[in-house]
Amino acid sequence: MAREENQLTGQESLQQTRTFGKVRCHNPSCMERIVPEPGTDHAKCATCGMEFRIFWVNPKLPRIRGPVWDVNRKIAQDRFKEVTEAKLEAKKKGGK
């Protein structure tokens, strides 16, 4: 009997360690966990800054519906700009 009780306790502790309320960032080079505010319809990744639209399977289980294109496009453009400017800067220095 004691053994059965131990098994039950083991299953309960396993359930508690499951990551409810978290989603994984869809940025392939990031993949960090995002913890959306309960009931929110979008969440921002604290690591890479990309934003995602969230829907809730149930009050504790969020899923990513898709990326917020305006924000992610802006991030991509800013990065492109940085790279382009860095190349121009390198050209100027190299040209002299």
Ligand SMILES: [Zn+2]
């Ligand atoms: Zn991310």
